[in-house]
Amino acid sequence: MGKERGGRKDDRRVNETWVPIPEGSGFGLQNLPYGVFAPAGAEPRVGVRIGDHVLDLAAAFADQPEIDNDVFARPSLNAFMATGPAAWTSVRTRIVELLTDSAHRDALGSALHPLDEVTLHLPIEVADYVDFYASEHHATNVGRIFRPDATPLLPNWKHLPVGYHGRSGTVVVSDTPVVRPSGQRKAPSDDTPSFGPSAKLDVEVEVGFVVGVPSTLGTPLTTADFAGHVFGACLVNDWSARDIQAWEYVPLGPFLGKSFATSISPWIVPLQALQDARTPVPPQDPEPMGYLTEHEAWNLDLDLALELNGDVVARPQYREMYWSPAQMLAHMTVNGASVRTGDLYASGTVSGPEKQQRGSLLELTWNGAEHLTLADGSTRAFLQDGDQVRITATAPGADGSRIDFGDVTGRVVRA
Known part of the structure; x- marks a missing residue:
């Protein structure tokens, strides 16, 4: 790995x-x-x-x-x-x-x-699972794809880390086959929805954070509490059925288009191993509210790679993420919600400013308009049955070393 x-x-x-x-x-x-x-x-x-x-x-x-x-x-x-x-x-x-x-x-x-x-x-017994949307580049690309005549970022995006609650029971360890999900789909040109296997199965290159020490219900955590509660980090592939998601997510957000499978790497890298990878978040404008103020840097300098059938198709960089994992934790609990041992929360798709840094096929192919060409000459808009996806990452470590996260892989199985 x-x-x-x-x-x-x-x-x-x-x-x-x-x-x-x-x-x-x-x-x-x-x-x-x-x-x-x-x-x-x-x-x-x-x-x-x-x-x-x-x-x-x-x-x-x-x-x-x-x-x-x-x-x-x-x-x-x-x-x-x-x-x-x-x-x-x-x-x-x-x-x-x-x-x-x-x-x-x-x-x-x-x-x-x-x-x-x-x-x-699977390294942890997953308690709750939350997925964020913390990359400005990813959120901007998605906005441009689906709202080409509007401002890419919605009004709330730079004021809070946007997220949704996922399904902990379908978090699986790397190498677990992923069955193509079925559900309702409705293309803009269709008069009525249809049912069947997703035709727009996608990947999302993400980094996950695992809670070790629980908190008390009714007592929010601060950004300064991050290292006292979060045990470590792992790689995440939040598989996404874009056509099912597009039809269902208004007005309450992702549901069946996300909940069929979320893969994580088998190794949890402890925060203690990532001290040399710590880096500030990019400039945040407007200035975050007080509870989101980060007094010490907890963004991470990670180099990721997305492989499709052995070909590297993207190299996202986690250092580009707008919201840090400490800010995500503070926002997740600001209403008094507690965290439990085994809680997993993920960053959302990691994307950078360049095309080769986009962490999803949705962005890499601009929703299927620009197909990828693989080394064997085949092309992809979205995943086909039998496709193998692999995500890897490394970070700077002590004494000039590199910290390896291993990988998270999955093969698509027909519905």
């Missing part, structure tokens, strides 16, 4: 671990993302990725009385995420110690599993 871009060859700390790290890997000591895996014949449990191996944390901490290893002997990250930032830091520090001191090599040998010999599972 994530082979397109990796860490720098002169990175020093990558080689400090006794675990073999492939040259250029973005899964060195600076990263250490968490996931849920199952060795052959065993139950799913929590692990951390190092190079092309997974360290079984319940086994690794079996003789470590200062670490509660019970939270790792479970089929989701939720119990560990709920322990909070102090515990996250303590565990991460201990993992680094175990992986850098060769005295632990023999003891941990049976707890270290080759990645290609395990099955990766």
Whole structure:
């Protein structure tokens, strides 16, 4: 996973671990993302990725009385995420110690599993799912496509992070097949709606944020609370049936055109690994209301890539996002709504100012008017049955390294 871009060859700390790290890997000591895996014949449990191996944390901490290893002997990250930032830091520090001191090599040998010999599972038990619309470039493109004679951005867009509540039960792990959804569609030229498989199945390149520490109902969180409640980030593909969405979304917004599947990557990169990726949001005008004021930078400098059947068709950049994940969290709770362990909220489509930075086929083909041509000579307006979609991302890490998010993939299955 994530082979397109990796860490720098002169990175020093990558080689400090006794675990073999492939040259250029973005899964060195600076990263250490968490996931849920199952060795052959065993139950799913929590692990951390190092190079092309997974360290079984319940086994690794079996003789470590200062670490509660019970939270790792479970089929989701939720119990560990709920322990909070102090515990996250303590565990991460201990993992680094175990992986850098060769005295632990023999003891941990049976707890270290080759990645290609395990099955990766959905890393979290998803509580609630919220999807935002935080890219000005994406929102502007969508406005120009569907409202060509009007101002692209609606009046509220620069005053608040627009979002919708999705369906947590259809969040699936990478590599899960996606069945083409069916529903009602009505083209502008049709007199009445029809029913059938979506003819405009699309992808959305997104970044997701996972809540670890819950909040209290009736008590809003601030942007300063972000790192105390959010555990880490992952990649998201919010699959979208554009024709179903276009007919249903007025006046209440996305519903069946979105809820059939949302894919996430199997690795959750902890915020502690992303300190060198932090960057300010672009200038916000008008100035956000007080509760949205960000006193420290929590936008992220991520380079993403969208592949369709192995061809890179877009390279969105997350640093272009207008609203930060801390601002999204503050807005999501400003009315007193609480967050729970396992809540997932996503950024919305990541798009940049250039055509090759657009994070959806809707934008890349301008709603089908400009077809993509792939390396095999085939063309696409929207996804066809059998198409394979892959999203990858990297970020700057400590000591000049790169942090790899792995990938989120999915193949379209006919209705």
